[in-house]
Amino acid sequence: MSRADIATVTGLSPAAVTFVVSDLLDEQFLLEGNTTKGGNGRRPIPLTINYAGHLAIGIKMNVDHLECILTDLSIKPISSVVVEFANTSPEAVLDAAVIAVGRLQKVAEAHHRFIGIGFTMAGTIDVKSGICVRSHRFNWKNVSFAKMLEEKVKVPVWLEDDTIAFAMAHHLFGVGRQHKTFGALAIGEGIGCAIVIEGGVHHGINGEAGKIGHIIHDLNGELCECGRHGCLQTYFSAPSLVERWRKQRQLTNVDRFAMKEAALAGDDIAIQILQEAGHQIGKHLASFIIVTDPEVIIVGGESVTFGDFLFAPLRASLEIYCLSKPPIVIPDERDDFWSSGAAVLATQQLFNFELLFSEDQAQS
Ligand SMILES: [Zn+2]
Structure with missing residues (x-):
């Protein structure tokens, strides 16, 4: 213009x-x-x-390492590093994050300006105060992680649940450009479905909206990380699927890629486990769809590796359980919207005019 x-x-x-x-x-x-x-x-x-005029850092916390990326304002990757940590205590993760930020800042040129850092993890996050209220996976409770990291690196830090950040990245730069109401389903270490409604991410009162992996599938099932029994993700998270296949085939040292290879080679146990997972996840996802009525479901997380061994039965299941024609299910095979999704937490502070406006109103 x-x-x-x-x-x-x-x-x-x-x-x-x-x-x-x-x-x-x-x-x-x-x-x-x-x-x-x-x-x-x-x-x-x-x-x-001028998307290249400012830079952001995105950090995604995984079970034993941080995936870190330096991006411009359009979350275009410029450089990335992986930093491991010895344990998931906030202090050990903080040390790893400080190392990562130092390495990425060295890549930036002198004229670049940093707008901040987005840090994402699986958990219930109080976004406004930057506190991880609870992360069952990492055993964190009321950790002011944004403040802790900010004090070390002297740059603003925003904290968010990783699936919600994945949805925000798609909202600004992915499927959200064509679809204003969609679900961002993650099937990885856990299962969750972040919700974008009319162009806005829906957190819920406790920041727990869309955590469908904790819908109870069977009250008498296995213990979940949340302390209850039989949650959906204890059956159908990516590690649970691989573990069930490993046990039944009496294998050692296998991962999801080996399971996919086996399925491709006709391993009936691998195929049957993935079929059941697709059917059951689809059945519970259909309830989510009836409640939120999204245009599309974008899927990320480790289980995207399984391709149509998982997604064909999932789509078939939606046909059975949805009230009307199910939304399109789009697996996101690029897998780079997770760490760059963390960077979105920083970049969107510049573009979130609605938020800036409402803060101005509150002040006046
Ligand atoms: Zn649970």
Whole structure:
């Protein structure tokens, strides 16, 4: 858009637009494009967002390592590192995060400006205060992790549940560009389905909306990380599926890739386990779909590896259990929206005008 177009759209005076644009150019938030000569002489200079002008860091916490990425404002990856930690105590994870941030900051050039760091993990997060209220997987309770990391690295830090950050990345730069209401289903170490409704992520009162992996599948089932018995994810998380196959085949040292290979080679036990998982996850997902009525379901997490061995029965199950035609299920095979999703926590602070506006209102 040119300055004149912006004045027309916003209703601001051309002088005011010129003033604001000049500030945004100085701060490297905007770029001037090239003008082309038209029939009536010089055309107005187009302005675009300068995505490369600022950088963000995204960190995703896994069971024994941090996956860390340096991105520009459009979450385009610039560099990445993996840093392992000895145990999941907040202190050990903090040390690993400080190392990761130091390494990624070295990659950035002097003229780059950092807007902040997004850190994601599986858990119940109080987003406003940056506190991990509870993470069963990592055994954290009321940890002010955003503040702890901020004090060490002197850059703003935002904390979020990893599946919600995955959904936010898709909301801004993935499927969300075409679909305003969708579910972001993760089938990995756990199972969860973050909800984006009319272009906004829905956290719920406790930050627990969409944690469908803790829907109880069988009250007499195995102990879940949440302390209850028989949750969906104790049966059908990626590690649970691999473990069941390993036991039945009496194998050692196998992973999900080996299980996929076996299924491809016709291993009937592997195929049957994945079929049952697809059917049962689909059955519970159908309840979620009836409640939220999404346009699409995007799926991420380790289980995407299983491809149609898992997704064909899952789609078939949705056909049985959904009220009307089920939404399209799209497996996200790129797997890079997890760490870059963490970076979105930082970049979206700049673009979340709705939030900025409501804060202005609250202050006045
Ligand atoms: Zn549970």
